[in-house]
Structure formats: structure tokens, C-alpha cells
Amino acid sequence: MIYVVGSGPAGVSCAMALVNQGLEVTMLDAGIELEPERQQILQRMRASKREDWDAASLGMLTGRTSANINGIPVKYVYGSDYPYREADRYIPIEGKHVVGSPSLARGGFSNAWGATSLPYLSSDIADWPISAADLAPHYEAVLSFVPLSATRDALAATFPPYSNAFNPLRPGRQASAFLKDLNYSHDPLRKAGIAFGQSRLAVRAETTGDGPGCVYCGLCMYGCPYGLIYNSSSTVARLQRTNNFHYVKDVVVQKVVEEKGQVQILVQSRLNQEKLTFAGARVYLACGVWSTTKILLESLEAYGHPVTMKDSQYFLFPLLRYRKAGDVVKEDLYTLAQVFLDITDERLGGNTVHLEVCTYNDLYLRAIKGILGPTYPLFRWPVGEFLGRLLIIQGFLHSNVSRAISVRLQPSNAGSTSRLVLEALPNERTRQAIRGVLAKLFAHRRYTKAVPLPIPLHIAEPGRSFHSGGTFPMRSKPSDYESDVLGRPRGFERVHVVDATTFPSIPATTITLSLMANAHRIAAAYHQT
Numbered sequence: 001m002i003y004v005v006g007s008g009p010a011g012v013s014c015a016m017a018l019v020n021q022g023l024e025v026t027m028l029d030a031g032i033e034l035e036p037e038r039q040q041i042l043q044r045m046r047a048s049k050r051e052d053w054d055a056a057s058l059g060m061l062t063g064r065t066s067a068n069i070n071g072i073p074v075k076y077v078y079g080s081d082y083p084y085r086e087a088d089r090y091i092p093i094e095g096k097h098v099v100g101s102p103s104l105a106r107g108g109f110s111n112a113w114g115a116t117s118l119p120y121l122s123s124d125i126a127d128w129p130i131s132a133a134d135l136a137p138h139y140e141a142v143l144s145f146v147p148l149s150a151t152r153d154a155l156a157a158t159f160p161p162y163s164n165a166f167n168p169l170r171p172g173r174q175a176s177a178f179l180k181d182l183n184y185s186h187d188p189l190r191k192a193g194i195a196f197g198q199s200r201l202a203v204r205a206e207t208t209g210d211g212p213g214c215v216y217c218g219l220c221m222y223g224c225p226y227g228l229i230y231n232s233s234s235t236v237a238r239l240q241r242t243n244n245f246h247y248v249k250d251v252v253v254q255k256v257v258e259e260k261g262q263v264q265i266l267v268q269s270r271l272n273q274e275k276l277t278f279a280g281a282r283v284y285l286a287c288g289v290w291s292t293t294k295i296l297l298e299s300l301e302a303y304g305h306p307v308t309m310k311d312s313q314y315f316l317f318p319l320l321r322y323r324k325a326g327d328v329v330k331e332d333l334y335t336l337a338q339v340f341l342d343i344t345d346e347r348l349g350g351n352t353v354h355l356e357v358c359t360y361n362d363l364y365l366r367a368i369k370g371i372l373g374p375t376y377p378l379f380r381w382p383v384g385e386f387l388g389r390l391l392i393i394q395g396f397l398h399s400n401v402s403r404a405i406s407v408r409l410q411p412s413n414a415g416s417t418s419r420l421v422l423e424a425l426p427n428e429r430t431r432q433a434i435r436g437v438l439a440k441l442f443a444h445r446r447y448t449k450a451v452p453l454p455i456p457l458h459i460a461e462p463g464r465s466f467h468s469g470g471t472f473p474m475r476s477k478p479s480d481y482e483s484d485v486l487g488r489p490r491g492f493e494r495v496h497v498v499d500a501t502t503f504p505s506i507p508a509t510t511i512t513l514s515l516m517a518n519a520h521r522i523a524a525a526y527h528q529t
Ligand SMILES: Cc1cc2nc3c(=O)[nH]c(=O)nc-3n(C[C@H](O)[C@H](O)[C@H](O)COP(=O)(O)OP(=O)(O)OC[C@H]3O[C@@H](n4cnc5c(N)ncnc54)[C@H](O)[C@@H]3O)c2cc1C
Pocket: 005, 006, 007, 008, 009, 010, 011, 028, 029, 030, 031, 032, 075, 102, 103, 104, 105, 106, 107, 108, 109, 110, 112, 113, 114, 115, 116, 117, 251, 252, 253, 254, 286, 287, 288, 289, 291, 292, 465, 466, 467, 499, 500, 510, 511, 512, 513, 515
């Protein structure tokens, strides 16, 4: 038997590639799901039209999520924290000024993600032992089962869409006006190293054989009631319809051991804490970088040995447009990122800086109302003027100019679980690069017709981007704590790591599509191993 551990984006990509080769696969998964009562409410919403959704159901969806000037502290999904639940218990993590957050959910963090999907450029993975050309056929394979909202625009000149089967979501008024201004100044922006275009999102924009398309209800940040934002759990359901795929949930893998031409997978049941062992020919680990790192360190008994996690630095700032778009508060729109700006500039480190432009969503108004309190009605008009101009930029840097995280495994004692201990590793280029991004946008304001506001500028803790990896980096000739190009950490023959744990560096241009392509690449090479 071949085992894949984890049902997140990496796990399902890997399983798809294996099953498509006619191999028999068992997926082991912690597999936490949305609570049944919330699932029932969702089923009712899914079966009805948007106009018929009742206030109680909408309240269930939106009630717990809030935003402040640092973004959304916890992104609840359908009002629930199930993507984050029990992680503290099985993968305890401690560290100051660092975010380390695993998911034990069926579908992993694809339950909560923002669905932005841009491939890596060869120039951004120059330190990898594989190139963008090696990933290309696997981007195509992944996009045959993941929907893509995209259009053939200026962005395609730099970032191939790797698919012909895409449909664009309809940009909102703010995004349309912004894209119009950017297109008008295409040449000077291009010359300045600023590529732009409509966002690329793993979302089913239009009706297909899989179901209806987007109704522009604006609820994306709370969880799409119609399930149009790609969730790898849907690929698990698809795989379950084939005979050679089996799904075992409620198990948490703790350790892998190779012996006698087999790999033993030691797990703990989530239901009764019983310890179990599975044995197979090969195992593919796709537990997300935190959990996979813990399993590997535990398996190597590498207690106290530090490994370095690379991270793509996340930052957030407002961009204020000169002209407002009318009445955004009442507009029907989607609320994921609407526009991408991708900057290449030697002064910013030379690698792509990826900016995601978010237009109005109701969390902004809720945050402003929270600040103004009962005086809000006095400010209704200026708030409307402000919101019509306000764009929020989520920025990501390449890991070369980002802070990193030192990770050590502290052994269990007195019955407690072993824990990951984290420490932030400074990078003096990070602030400089972020300041450079704002300065560059300010210098090109006549083309973007917008000014970046340095206040509030939020520079998040390392790990907060959720675009992290690289504790066992791929090398053509791996040393200890490194992996070969098929994701096998040195010392293992039958254990492949297929999530971002093996990424030698983390480019800024969104991580998930590339980790899916890489997982597919490794599993597609099964017969070469
Ligand atoms: C709020 C948020 C927004 C994001 N937005 C974006 C975005 O817009 N674009 C983008 O590219 N990325 C985004 N990301 C990051 C993206 O979600 C992750 O890159 C992606 O989910 C990683 O996939 P994975 O399969 O490696 O791991 P995960 O998604 O973490 O899945 C891990 C899987 O392994 C299982 N598992 C874990 N440990 C064990 C264990 N010990 N035993 C058994 N099973 C286990 C879990 O149950 C789960 O099924 C975002 C993340 C978050 C949290």
C-alpha cells in the first residue's frame, strides 16, 4: 500500500498523480470537519437562492469574524474555528513574535485560504535544484482539477496561466477603474518593473458541469456558501469515488520508521488516543510545513537540533485612489483579492514582490464602525467617500529578504507531547524592502492614480503569511536535514515530503499552486523511485 498523509492541497495533488497511474492509495488524515449543525445550515443556503438566505444563517456565517488595522486576527470559516482546532494538542508550538499554525482539518488550510494562485518564475527559484520548466506540466495537471478565475491580460506575459479552461470573475467598480488606469499607463509601468492584472484565483467563476458560478454576494471572507472557492476536501470526495483510493480519518501521524523494505507509520487516534501502526511500501508526507517538520524531527530523533524555516514576509498597507468608485457599500462583488501588482526591482532584492489588491468588503466598514462607535452616523458621508477610494494591499516578499524562523523539537517529558520551539531570525533587508515598495508606488502615483499610506503599515510576525517552508530543503546532493529532488530527506528511501517543507526558498507569488504542482511532480515520478 502507498500512503499519503494529509488532505490539504499538497496531499490531494499527490494522491491524484498516484491514483492516475493506477496505484492503490490510502490517505491518512487528522480530518477535522465543520460542525454538523453548521453543515446543515450551509446545505440549506446552498439549496436556495441568495435572496432567500435568512438573517440567522447569515449571522452564523459572519458573526465571529472581525478585522482591525492589522488585518483579520482569526479567519473563521462559516463562523467556525475548525481549520485550527486541536493543533495545540498534537503539534504544540511555542515562541515569541512568531506565528506557527498547523491545520488538522480535512482539506487543511484550503478551508480558510484566499485562493490567490500565481505560479513561480524561474528567476525566483534560481536556488532550487528544479526549474519552473520542471513544474510546468504539473501546474497544468493541477489546474485540470482546480478551477481558475483568470483572464488573458498583461499579467500573462510574465506569468503563464498554465490552463485554457479559465473564466474570470467580474471585477468590482473599484478594481475595474484601477485596472483601467493601470492599462492606460501599461508601458511606463512595465518599464518600471511593475506587472499587473486581474487577480488569479482558484474559484469557479461561472456555471460549469460541477455546478453554478459566483453570485457576487460578498461573503468570500467568511466562507463561500456555495463552495466556489477551491477546497481540497472536494478533491478528496472526487478521489473517494474511485476504487483504488481509501480515506482514513481521525488519525494523527507522529513518526515514520523505515525497516525491512517497508515504512512503518506510527499514529495516534484522535478519537480514543489509541496508538496504531500502518505499514506500506512508501509514504508521502503532506501535513503542512509545521506538522511535517515535527514528524521528521521526531523520526530522526533530532531533539534540540535547529532547522531553519523560510518565510515570505507579509505586510499590509492602504492605497488611496484619487477618485472614488460610487457606492461601494451597496455593490454586488466578490471580496477576495481583485488585482495583482508584481514588482521586480534590484533595489527591492531583485526577486518578485507580490502585492494583492483588495477592494471594499464589509469588514472595513465594521472595523470603522468599531472605531467610531456611536458617533458613526455623524461620519457616514466622509466614511463613504473614504471607502470608495480605499484599497488594501496585502504584500509578500521573497524569503531572501524576509525574516526566517529557527525551529527546534523539544522532547516530551512527564507525559506531555514534544513541542516545536521557535525563534525569529532577523533580516535587516526586510524593512528596507517594504519601505522601498511604498516609495516605488509613491514615485509612480501618476500612473496608478493612487498614493500608498505609510500609516497604518502592518509588518506581520514571521510565519503569519502562511507562505512558509524549507526546513528540509531540496538539493541535488542533499546533506543531513536536506532532501533530494523527490522530496526524500537524507536517510530515507521510502519517505517523500510533498509539501513546502522541501522548498529551498519561498518566492512571494503565492505558495499553494506551486506546492500542489511540486507534490504532483514527485508523485508522478513514482515508477522512477
Ligand atoms: C487564512 C489563510 C489564507 C491563505 N491564503 C492563501 C492564498 O490566498 N494563496 C496561497 O497560495 N496560499 C494561501 N494560504 C496558505 C495555504 O492555505 C497553504 O499553503 C496550503 O493549505 C498548504 O497546503 P498543505 O497541503 O501543504 O498543508 P495544509 O493545508 O496545512 O494541510 C495539512 C493536511 O494534513 C493533515 N495533517 C496535518 N498533520 C497531520 C498529522 N500529523 N497526521 C495526519 N494528518 C495530518 C491535516 O488534517 C490537513 O489535511 C493561506 C493560509 C491561510 C491560513
